[in-house]
Amino acid sequence: MLTLQRFLQKRNQRIRHHDRLFYGLYTYSQRIVLPINDMLTYKYYTFTEHRDLSVMNDWYRTNQEIRDLRATIKELDHDIRLRREGKMLHLYANDLELLDRYIDSVDGIYDDEIIIAELSCSPPNAEKNVHVRKTLPYGRFRNEVLLRTWRFGVKAVAQDEAVRKFYKTYKGQVWNRELEADEGVCRWYYTSLWLEDESLVPVVYLVFGQAVQKVITYKLESEMES
DSSP states (O other), X not given: OOOHHHHHHXXXXXXXXXXXXXXXXXXXXXXXXXXXXXXXXXXXXXTEEEEOOOSTTOHHHHHHHHXXXXXXXXXXXXXXXXXXXXXXXXEEESOHHHHHHHHHHHHHHXXXXXXXXXXXXXXXXXXXXXXXXXXXXXXXXXXXXXXXXXXXXXXXXXXXXXXXXXXXXXXTTEEOHHHHTTOOOOSSSEEEEEESOGGGHHXXXXXXXXXXXXXXXXXXXXXXXX
16 A cells, blocks of 8 residues: 555655645645647737647647546546646546556656646545635634525626625624624625634524525544544
């Protein structure tokens, strides 16, 4: 079995800690820099574009290789996910041996010219909306309720008046910077209600129903270790 320590020794890379599971599923995220340049290079001094047609810099080839790799993952039913952003390729997995195997596969495609960047690790918990940190947000909050407070399609929306009423009713147990300053809810993004006591979470669902996007629970690293 490949341990985290042995994996890091083999790959000689940095490690970063993440406070939640990647995509709510994966413990590890490995970033790889592919040896390709932008397909279209802009010449500022001539205001023209030209295509880089060299083999290693061919984005079309890269796209095909990634498709083939995804097909292999699907065929073998391996629990690993690929995400590409330009020349950056991210591998997500729970199994370090599987992650190591696909790093070798990508490295082979590019003739050992890839750069293996940092490995990001999430905390050892299996709960999707649990974030693990060294300290609690603002030093005291255990839960964050994300309310949908802007109109988008046909989804339920928490009205400004209802949110203000809830805030006034439970003032001292719930906190939001804008509501505290009497500025109302956010009109272009979610409105966060920070709760100290998780017993208020069912009340939030009762009052706002489908307008609750999600509830995030915060735990301390020390609690996960105990």
